[in-house]
Amino acid sequence: MLVACAGGLLSLSSGRATPPSGAENTAIVAQNLGPSASTIQMEYYDSDGELIPGVTRTETNVPAGGSRTFDQLTETGLPDGFQGIGVLNSDQPIGAVLQRRILDGAGNYSLGAILAPNSAWSSLAFPILLNNFSSDQYNSRFVVTNVGTTVACLRIRYAVTASLGTAPVGSSIVDAPSATSASCPVGYTLAAGAQLYFGDSDNAKPFLPQLAATQLAATVDVINVSSTNPIAGTADLFRSDGNRLLGSYSAFGISATNPATDDVGTDVVVPLAIKHRSGYYSVIGVQNLGASAADIRIRYLGATEGGIPVDTTVTLPNVNQAAFHSTYDESTPIPLDFVGYAVVSSSQPVAALLIRGKQTVYQSGLNEPIYTAVNGTPRENGATKASLPIIYRRFEKANASFIGWNSWIQVQVADGSTATVTLRFVGDPTAGCPVGPYTSTATVNGSKVFYMNADTDNGFPAGQSPVCFKGGAQITSNKPLIVISNMSTDTYIDGDGEALYEAIPGN
Known part of the structure; x- marks a missing residue:
């Protein structure tokens, strides 16, 4: 997770052990975005926002456009089991990607990547979360970091998009406990510089019991909004049945006061979409963040491998909170062997998340451990x-x-x-x-x-x-x-x- 300006601060979540099995570590790759050579320094903080002393690394003379890797596995000053925040400082503008890597003793691997967000917000959107969903045990966790200087009180609102449990599809469930601290009469207390994990993972605050066996979307709001307690977040999607698939993404920032600068919009480009006989498919999760229900249109553009042009629109009607569409949905007319991209449009601002997966072959229903996630981008943010x-x-x-x-x-x-x-x-x-x-x-x-x-x-x-x-x-x-x-x-x-x-x- 990132708060980043020129020469400013980057803040990212760092390693912990979780399904898939094995030791989890992270590596933060920082890039010099400025016109001149830079010095980049890394410091570490625990989940409560406390500096870990004596673990600082500095890279000098990083050329314009160049990158350096800060690998938490090789940082000897970090204790085993470290879970916390990395902070990068530089004399030039910088950006970063976090690699999440899980390796077991037999050499089996899981990989995720998260672009460190370049801003922090008072509200975040997570278009796809999973809670012990289906017999394949699809699960997720998400983390929220307070990148400000004062306490943030958090309210989470879940929308059920698919259910094999008791929660009906379309239902909305709020998670905002009472009196978690003197600073927060309502909502989760998140101290300045600290982070909270939620979902299916050790040391995370669990999903509410009524959300068992569901696919979800979520919004996280700062109740006591101020300029001094903005938040950022990330999510990991995975299976807990031994399959090693892992997909990671950054939360979508929402700005009520300056929507032209945030991560949601009415015309969103999803740069990749696929429906292939080899088993590759894509899912687009959409989250309506506006004031009223709206039709959401997903226009698939590209061609089949045989060169036949594709321009097909799928409409998700009257979406009040969230919905999703898979290219493997045979009720929609997307031709086999399509490769291209998608444009998501709506009268209300939406967040759009791409999941790309792979079954063993087309419509086998058996997912291989290939799973990636990437955020759609409002066209005006190009x-x-x-x-x-x-x-x-x-x-x-x-x-x-x-x-x-x-x-x-x-x-x-x-x-x-x-x-x-x-x-x-x-x-x-x-x-x-x-x-x-x-x-x-x-x-x-x-x-x-x-x-x-x-x-x-x-x-x-x-x-x-x-x-x-x-x-x-x-x-x-x-x-x-x-x-x-x-x-x-x-x-x-x-x-x-x-x-x-x-x-x-x-x-």
């Missing part, structure tokens, strides 16, 4: 510069038969037209790979994916693809863009070695 703190190419290959860590970058022109883009990659000199920088230009007609592992047309200059790469990337354009990136690895024996995150926008 920007002519996008920064990606962590990009890989053939990094840490176990041997010649592996491809190692790799990334792809999807560039979406916000208005769907054609743009000229410049890609610049700056390597991390501690990674043992060429550092560049590497710069190339390309034409993007609506949308384009650059696969770093490809031999050509991979975003690197023609004929100059490095043998391996780990570092940051920045994309500039003559038109506003919406950009997401993937990271994946085949290094581990089994599990979910893939994650998505959205780029940091700038102009």
Whole structure:
């Protein structure tokens, strides 16, 4: 989680042990977004907001666009079982991505990625949460951090979007306990600089009993709103039946006073959507954050692998709180082998979250441990510069038969037209790979994916693809863009070695 301005503070949640089984650790990858070389310093705080003394690391001379990794596993001053907050300070603007990694003793892996939010808010939206849902034991946890200087009193409002329990679909249930402290006569007490976990996880405040066996959306509101107690949040989605799938996302910030700056809108671009015979599918969770019920339209755009254009709109009628749509819903006319993106529109402001999963084959009902989440972006939030703190190419290959860590970058022109883009990659000199920088230009007609592992047309200059790469990337354009990136690895024996995150926008 992040509170970030130029040269300012970044605050992110850090490691803890939870399903899937194994030791959980995090790595925070910080990127210099400024025009000059920077110094970046990391400090750690516990969940109550208390500084952990003697555990500070400083990286100097980080070039513009470059990244450095702060790996909590190798921070010898952090105690085993540490759970808390990392704070980054810099003399240049910075952004960050948190990698969440769970590895068991047999070499099975789970990976999630979260873009550190660039602001904090008085209200947050979580479009998809899960509480022991279905026989596959889908679960979730979410964390809220007070990035201000005074106490925040929290109210959580849950909306049930699917139910195998007693709570009816469409019901709304409020969780706001009384008298949790002298500062909060109503609501959960969240001290300045502290964090609270909720949901299905050790040390988390559990979901209310009446929410058993449900899929949910949630809003978290600061009851005692002031400029000194804004909050930020993240969520993890996972299974507790042994399947290692894991998906992570940042909460959507909501601003009642300045909605043009927040993460929700009436015209939201979801840069990826898929319905494929190999088993890949996508789910879009939508949350109506307006004052009245509204139809929510999801327009799927792209083509089949056979080259047949697709332009199909699915309408979710009269959504009062939240709903979702899966491309594997056979009642809706999305053709098989569709690959593209989606636009979510409504008369009311909405948050839209993409989940991409994979079944063994089309409609088998058996999910493989491949699960990623990424936030949709209001079209007006598109920007002519996008920064990606962590990009890989053939990094840490176990041997010649592996491809190692790799990334792809999807560039979406916000208005769907054609743009000229410049890609610049700056390597991390501690990674043992060429550092560049590497710069190339390309034409993007609506949308384009650059696969770093490809031999050509991979975003690197023609004929100059490095043998391996780990570092940051920045994309500039003559038109506003919406950009997401993937990271994946085949290094581990089994599990979910893939994650998505959205780029940091700038102009």
